[in-house]
Amino acid sequence: MKKIIVEHLKYRYPESRTLALDDLSFEVEQGELIGIIGRNSAGKSTLCQALVGLVPHFYQGAYGGKVMVDGLEVRKSTISELSRKAGIVFQNPFTQITGSKLTVYEEIAFGLENTGVERKEMIDRIDAVLDLLHLEQVKDRNPFDLSGGQMQRMAIASIIVMKPEIIILDEPTSQLDPQGSEEVFRAIQRLSDDGMTVIMVEHKVEKIAQFCNRVMLLDHGKLIGFDTPEKIFSRNDLNMHGVEAPVYTRVCKALNVKKADSSFYPVTLDEACQALGRN
Ligand SMILES: Nc1ncnc2c1ncn2[C@@H]1O[C@H](COP(=O)(O)OP(=O)(O)OP(=O)(O)O)[C@@H](O)[C@H]1O
Ligand SMILES: [Mg+2]
Known part of the structure; x- marks a missing residue:
């Protein structure tokens, strides 16, 4: 089942002269x-912001094309409707937390309290996400007393606890x-394994x-490639697009060692x- 369908998405921030997203089409x-x-x-x-509706609803600017997220068209839906389908975790956890809760537990409970989920559930x-993200030991701490890493895991927990289809x-x-x-990568993989x-x-x-399972390479707002890690990281033009392959791939490329019965390098x-x- 397709969860995300993007067709010819173009977007330019207000006041900007260049396209931040330049004709992207893909499906997930x-x-x-x-x-x-x-x-x-x-x-x-x-x-990322275009998938949760912050583009165009919050940032505005010039928008073209169509983005469907779990059956909702982003342009025609509200940020609140979209937030039930897709949760976003930002780079900096400070921008994510409420700032008004006294404990990690209350911070994670915040979104659930607002949706009227029954107390037992x-x-x-909350117990399940505390366990998944190894936050039990800090559940009674003040969010502002956490390390950056703990704070980011708390931000992820407060999204996951809402059970969005997409994160x-x-x-x-x-x-x-x-x-x-x-720990976070492993937790993310468990979520992915759960569907x-x-x-x-x-x-x-x-x-x-x-x-x-797939990697998308972007450059100057354009989709350069979207394929399996081995296909993307075996490309010869990665440096041109400002990225490097994993160190294992670079070593195997230097030695010209490919995967068995394959024209691609190990990743x-x-x-x-x-x-x-084998050699
Ligand atoms: N709020 C904004 N207003 C105007 N232009 C913006 C804004 N945010 C980003 N841009 C511009 O949009 C383009 C894409 O930026 P974006 O932040 O999406 O890149 P990125 O790939 O996430 O980069 P990074 O690796 O630095 O996080 C850049 O040219 C950037 O300057
Ligand atoms: Mg960025």
């Missing part, structure tokens, strides 16, 4: 875990240490290759070991 199936890569200013965050859902994460691990990032559709902007290409450590072990 339910349960896919999509990674978006691209250099600074490529349009990654703007695309609310407690079960969009804009560089969700940029403030986390390697272990915190790994949630995940779109994630991420600069750590090794993680993208490990966790995502993960395991694949590289397998391919190199």
Whole structure:
């Protein structure tokens, strides 16, 4: 089932002369875990905002084409209607939290309280996300006393607890240490395994290759490629678009070692070991 359909999406911010999104067309199936890569200013965050309706409803500007999110046309729906379909986690958790709740638990409960979910279900859902994101130990702490990494996991928890069909994460691990990032990636994969559709902007290409089933490469607002990690990271024009392949791919390319019976290079450590072990 298609969860996202984008047709010829064009968008220019007010006052800007250039298109931030330049004629994007693509589709995403339910349960896919999509990674978006691209250099600074490529349009990654703007695309995320176009999927949750902040573009064009909040930012306004010039808009063309059509975006369908779980059956709703973004241009014709309100941000509130769209937020029930797709939740977004921003780069900086400070912009995400209410700022008025005294504990992590209350912060995560906030959205649920406003939708009138029954108390027992609310407690079960909050306990499940505290467990998933390893936040039990800080559940009684003040959100402002958390580390950046803990705060980002809390921001993700407060979205996931609402059970959206789609979750969009804009560089969700940029403030986390390697272990915190790994926990978040694994949690995201579990959500994806459960059937949630995940779109994630991420600069750590090794993680993208490990966790995502497809990768979208953007540059200057244009869609350069949208395919499996091995196909995207085997491209010869990545540097031209300001991105690098995972280190495992670069090593195998330098040694001209491809995957078995394939014209593409390994993209993960395991694949590289397998391919190199054959030689
Ligand atoms: N609020 C805004 N008003 C005007 N122009 C904007 C605004 N936000 C982004 N832009 C412009 O839109 C283009 C795309 O920016 P966007 O933030 O989507 O890129 P990005 O790929 O997320 O970059 P980064 O890797 O730095 O986060 C850039 O040229 C940027 O300057
Ligand atoms: Mg961005």
